[in-house]
Amino acid sequence: GQNIDQPTEMTATEGAIVQINCTYQTSGFNGLFWYQQHAGEAPTFLSYNVLDGLEEKGRFSSFLSRSKGYSYLLLKELQMKDSASYLCAVLNQGGKLIFGQGTELSVKP
Amino acid sequence: DTGVSQDPRHKITKRGQNVTFRCDPISEHNRLYWYRQTLGQGPEFLTYFQNEAQLEKSRLLSDRFSAERPKGSFSTLEIQRTEQGDSAMYLCASSDGTGDYGYTFGSGTRLTVV
Numbered sequence: 001g002q003n004i005d006q007p008t009e010m011t012a013t014e015g016a017i018v019q020i021n022c023t024y025q026t027s028g029f030n031g032l033f034w035y036q037q038h039a040g041e042a043p044t045f046l047s048y049n050v051l052d053g054l055e056e057k058g059r060f061s062s063f064l065s066r067s068k069g070y071s072y073l074l075l076k077e078l079q080m081k082d083s084a085s086y087l088c089a090v091l092n093q094g095g096k097l098i099f100g101q102g103t104e105l106s107v108k109p
Numbered sequence: 110d111t112g113v114s115q116d117p118r119h120k121i122t123k124r125g126q127n128v129t130f131r132c133d134p135i136s137e138h139n140r141l142y143w144y145r146q147t148l149g150q151g152p153e154f155l156t157y158f159q160n161e162a163q164l165e166k167s168r169l170l171s172d173r174f175s176a177e178r179p180k181g182s183f184s185t186l187e188i189q190r191t192e193q194g195d196s197a198m199y200l201c202a203s204s205d206g207t208g209d210y211g212y213t214f215g216s217g218t219r220l221t222v223v
Contacts, residue, residue, distance in 0.1 A: 045211050
């Protein structure tokens with residue numbers, strides 16, 4: 001089967017750092033993606049990992065361990081506008097993106 | 110190119126009616142995907158096309174759902190005899206098939222069946 005798990009919701013303080021974890025079991029693996037989705041809007045691409053290690057892009061970083069079926073998204077210097085749902089998704093063997101349920105992040109002042 | 114466009118943005122329909130949604134992908138993208146998303150959940154795969162060929166259809170998709178991409182450009186998703194359980198956001202996405210940047214999503218069509 002295919003399964004992607006991430007926490008349902010998280011809360012953090014403006015200016016802080018938050019880590020959103022994702023574990024996966026899928027039929028094949030061709031990369032892991034993180035998307036950001038504000039309420040009522042389309043998901044937007046944040047990051048892509050296909051090899052083990054850390055990818056850094058400004059305030060956002062994403063880590064992948066293929067042997068552990070694990071990834072995390074790290075958000076630094078949190079801003080109020082970072083309040084959104086964060087979706088972990090795996091590109092499976094068939095070239096299809098399989099999504100987790102999303103983590104609703106609330107950033108408080 | 111302005112990205113992936115979906116029409117309409119919102120649709121309210123009575124139970125039992127048929128509805129059709131349209132998606133215009135990024136013109137250079139040969140792959141087009143339909144997903145459904147309900148509140149608090151991630152997008153669920155429905156079907157996808159490579160050019161005009163429909164390559165996969167989810168088991169979630171009942172016989173009331175049909176999708177087409179007749180000329181390998183825009184696509185339509187039709188739901189016949191709508192049910193209240195069909196209420197959801199229907200997302201369209203396109204990609205160039207390389208996987209490097211995942212998909213580009215449209216803004217979605219929010220369907221409410223009353």
